[in-house]
Amino acid sequence: MEEPSDNRQKKVVAVVGGGLVGALNACFFAKRGLDVEVFESREDIRQAKVVKGRSINLALSHRGRQALKHVGMEEKIVSQGIPMHARMIHSLNGKQSPIPYGKKSQVNRLPATYKLTNHSETYPNAKLNFDHKLQDWNGTKEHIQADLIVGCDGAFSAIRKQFLRRSRFNYSQTYIPHGYMELTMPPINGEFAMKPNYLHIWPRNTFMMIALPNLDKTFTCTLFMPFDEFEKITTGDQVIEFFQKCFPDSIPLIGADALREDYFRLPAQAMVSVKCSPYHIGDKCVLMGDAAHAVVPFYGQGMNAGFEDCIVFDEIMEQFNEDLAAVLAEYSRVRVPDDHAIADLAMYNYVEMRAHVNSKWFLFRKHVDNILHFVMPKTIIPLYTMVTFTRTRYHKAVERWQWQDKVNTPTFYFLKYKTKKNYHVDITSFSSYSFILHINNL
Ligand SMILES: Cc1cc2nc3c(=O)[nH]c(=O)nc-3n(C[C@H](O)[C@H](O)[C@H](O)COP(=O)(O)OP(=O)(O)OC[C@H]3O[C@@H](n4cnc5c(N)ncnc54)[C@H](O)[C@@H]3O)c2cc1C
Numbered sequence: 001m002e003e004p005s006d007n008r009q010k011k012v013v014a015v016v017g018g019g020l021v022g023a024l025n026a027c028f029f030a031k032r033g034l035d036v037e038v039f040e041s042r043e044d045i046r047q048a049k050v051v052k053g054r055s056i057n058l059a060l061s062h063r064g065r066q067a068l069k070h071v072g073m074e075e076k077i078v079s080q081g082i083p084m085h086a087r088m089i090h091s092l093n094g095k096q097s098p099i100p101y102g103k104k105s106q107v108n109r110l111p112a113t114y115k116l117t118n119h120s121e122t123y124p125n126a127k128l129n130f131d132h133k134l135q136d137w138n139g140t141k142e143h144i145q146a147d148l149i150v151g152c153d154g155a156f157s158a159i160r161k162q163f164l165r166r167s168r169f170n171y172s173q174t175y176i177p178h179g180y181m182e183l184t185m186p187p188i189n190g191e192f193a194m195k196p197n198y199l200h201i202w203p204r205n206t207f208m209m210i211a212l213p214n215l216d217k218t219f220t221c222t223l224f225m226p227f228d229e230f231e232k233i234t235t236g237d238q239v240i241e242f243f244q245k246c247f248p249d250s251i252p253l254i255g256a257d258a259l260r261e262d263y264f265r266l267p268a269q270a271m272v273s274v275k276c277s278p279y280h281i282g283d284k285c286v287l288m289g290d291a292a293h294a295v296v297p298f299y300g301q302g303m304n305a306g307f308e309d310c311i312v313f314d315e316i317m318e319q320f321n322e323d324l325a326a327v328l329a330e331y332s333r334v335r336v337p338d339d340h341a342i343a344d345l346a347m348y349n350y351v352e353m354r355a356h357v358n359s360k361w362f363l364f365r366k367h368v369d370n371i372l373h374f375v376m377p378k379t380i381i382p383l384y385t386m387v388t389f390t391r392t393r394y395h396k397a398v399e400r401w402q403w404q405d406k407v408n409t410p411t412f413y414f415l416k417y418k419t420k421k422n423y424h425v426d427i428t429s430f431s432s433y434s435f436i437l438h439i440n441n442l
């Protein structure tokens with residue numbers, strides 16, 4: 001008879017960073033029966049005040065939902081959101097055209113970190129520490145002993161800095177020339193200022209504004225624009241002039257006076273893409289979420305990928321009987337190609353948004369992709385369907401997409417010849433939104 005494996009001895013896991021991925025990960029580890037401690041640098045978000053201009057709405061899609069389901073949080077988070085049935089395109093003349101999602105899907109939003117934090121606290125073997133900032137592995141006043149350190153401390157991860165000091169660690173980071181700014185559209189007579197069950201989009205070539213509804217009947221508008229352009233606007237009058245030119249229908253809804261002020265409340269925020277490999281050090285430390293892979297937000301997958309990290313790690317823990325040396329190595333082996341693929345896809349979408357949005361040929365191909373999927377649902381699956389509505393491994397989805405692209409090309413030429421249809425402007429895979437969460441204090 002074999003002895004029960006040592007690997008099943010109760011281990012102590014330190015999760016650094018109590019954001020979305022850290023909070024969910026705490027639930028996963030606690031559910032496994034491990035002792036978990038979370039160290040979060042900020043105060044308890046459940047007591048924190050909402051910061052104006054700093055509330056991000058997030059799309060939660062299939063991958064994220066599967067991970068939440070595993071810890072019994074899917075319905076709790078999804079059920080309180082706002083369903084979204086379609087995108088609403090705002091053209092320059094103020095005309096609004098709805099574009100339904102390809103699949104039946106709702107979009108909801110919620111203070112998810114809050115809920116996950118609350119949930120992790122229900123496990124007796126989980127402990128949360130707020131106002132605990134990891135300084136350096138050696139420089140901390142308080143020393144923490146753990147069998148496993150899980151770095152969930154976001155795009156500027158302090159844990160990842162330790163990896164950078166080591167040999168054979170690949171690392172790259174890229175800041176895109178665009179920034180983003182959030183503006184609030186208040187309710188009108190206590191009601192939403194626009195139709196709530198839509199993702200509102202104002203596509204304007206290199207600029208774009210989107211608006212997502214909040215539970216308090218406001219909309220959060222996010223303006224994406226090159227930093228150069230943000231910087232050109234220095235006075236309230238210039239803000240109004242710019243909006244008059246690009247988003248005229250939004251001015252009365254946001255309010256001209258509010259717009260003049262809110263534009264200058266916070267500077268535009270940068271967006272960074274980070275790729276690295278491997279994600280682990282020995283049997284001691286592993287990176288997940290944005291700490292491992294910050295992606296630009298043009299596929300609505302950053303948090304979803306981070307949530308999927310948790311479930312993939314959990315699957316590997318099961319497979320390798322919690323033997324951390326084996327688990328961590330396997331996790332890097334399995335997960336790096338997928339997270340790199342979604343980082344690339346998100347960047348591709350960003351480039352696509354800027355370069356191809358006016359190309360009829362490109363829009364046409366997208367349109368045909370959707371038709372082919374309708375005719376041959378098993379064979380031709382649009383990329384965003386694979387990414388958004390399935391758990392097909394990201395890198396497999398990309399491979400399949402490249403294959404389909406080759407296979408489809410003759411069909412495209414044929415249909416191009418045959419059809420004279422006008423295509424919708426399917427600007428970005430903001431079309432891929434299926435669930436919106438609302439998190440404060442990011
Ligand atoms: C404009 C925008 C729109 C987006 N839209 C979407 C979307 O629609 N769908 C989607 O899936 N994703 C989206 N994302 C991406 C998503 O926000 C991130 O992928 C997600 O927040 C990553 O979660 P995380 O827990 O890994 O990191 P974070 O949310 O950054 O959390 C990290 C946590 O670690 C803490 N921390 C940092 N340093 C330390 C330290 N030294 N010690 C202790 N704690 C520390 C921080 O306080 C924070 O709480 C968007 C991102 C942006 C910028």
Ligand SMILES: *[C@@H]1O[C@H](CO)[C@@H](O)[C@H](O)[C@H]1NC(C)=O
Binds near residue numbers: 115
């Ligand atoms: C979180 O838990 C606190 C008590 O611990 C409770 O008052 C609060 O309503 C909970 N919030 C949510 C969103 O579940």
Ligand SMILES: *[C@@H]1O[C@H](CO)[C@@H](O)[C@H](O)[C@H]1NC(C)=O
Binds near residue numbers: 138
């Ligand atoms: C960390 O601190 C210990 C004890 O103070 C010391 O022996 C060790 O060399 C330090 N390690 C690093 C990487 O600085």
Ligand SMILES: *[C@@H]1O[C@H](CO)[C@@H](O)[C@H](O)[C@H]1NC(C)=O
Binds near residue numbers: 168169278
């Ligand atoms: C680093 O990148 C190179 C080039 O892409 C690759 O061949 C190598 O395997 C990578 N190393 C690690 C540790 O991921």
